[in-house]
Amino acid sequence: MTNYEKAFLDLLSYCEGTYGKSKNGYDVLYSAKPSELRVINNWTEDTTIIHGKEKWKVAINKDKTLFTTAAGRYQFIGSTWEEMNNKINAPMTKVNQDNAALKLIKRILGQNFDFNITNEAEMTEVSNKLKTTWTSLNKFKPDKTLLLYKQAYYKYN
Numbered sequence: 001m002t003n004y005e006k007a008f009l010d011l012l013s014y015c016e017g018t019y020g021k022s023k024n025g026y027d028v029l030y031s032a033k034p035s036e037l038r039v040i041n042n043w044t045e046d047t048t049i050i051h052g053k054e055k056w057k058v059a060i061n062k063d064k065t066l067f068t069t070a071a072g073r074y075q076f077i078g079s080t081w082e083e084m085n086n087k088i089n090a091p092m093t094k095v096n097q098d099n100a101a102l103k104l105i106k107r108i109l110g111q112n113f114d115f116n117i118t119n120e121a122e123m124t125e126v127s128n129k130l131k132t133t134w135t136s137l138n139k140f141k142p143d144k145t146l147l148l149y150k151q152a153y154y155k156y157n
Contacts, residue, residue: 001098004115007153009074009101014148015136016075025073026094032060040071045094053078053089074101074134108133120146 010019017034018025027043029052038058040049053069056078060066069078072092082089084100106113108129117123123142131137137145 001102002115003153003156004117005102006156007149008105008115008117009098010152010155011145011149012101012134012137013073014152015134015139015145016073017136018073018075026092026097028072028075029056030058030060030068030070030075032058040092043092047093048091050089050091051076051078051081072097075136076100080104080133104133105130117146117149123149 013019013025016025018028021028021037022039023043023045026045027040029038029040031038040047040052043049051069051071056069056071057067058069060068070076071078071081073094074097076084076097078089081092081100084103085096090096109126117126120142123146127137127142127145140148
């Protein structure tokens with residue numbers, strides 16, 4: 001994995017609210033209340049635990065009409081997790097989560113996307129294309145996401 005890819009995945013995890021939480025987000029389940037950390041019990045980097053789908057389902061609004069099964073560092077819902085893992089519910093290992101996120105990003109942005117984002121215009125374009133998949137990208141303006149991305153990139157160099 002390139003340093004650009006690592007930095008972008010850190011940015012995505014930060015936007016999703018999982019960065020630095022528990023086991024750097026890889027074991028985090030969605031919670032409607034950010035102060036209530038929900039985790040995948042007994043998760044390890046080489047876990048055999050698969051996506052819990054319906055078992056991990058939680059309401060995301062007050063009247064309990066909307067639900068999600070989002071899990072892991074990049075908050076994959078069950079169906080997307082399986083889609084990125086060749087139609088199987090693969091173990092939610094660190095490597096599998098990173099690879100699934102990169103695969104999904106490249107599916108949306110193109111296989112030749114190199115993750116080297118140098119300015120706000122590029123970050124805006126990337127965010128606009130990804131924000132229907134990762135709505136958390138809507139939380140920050142491009143200058144903030146670019147700054148976070150660059151900070152993450154410098155951490156790896």
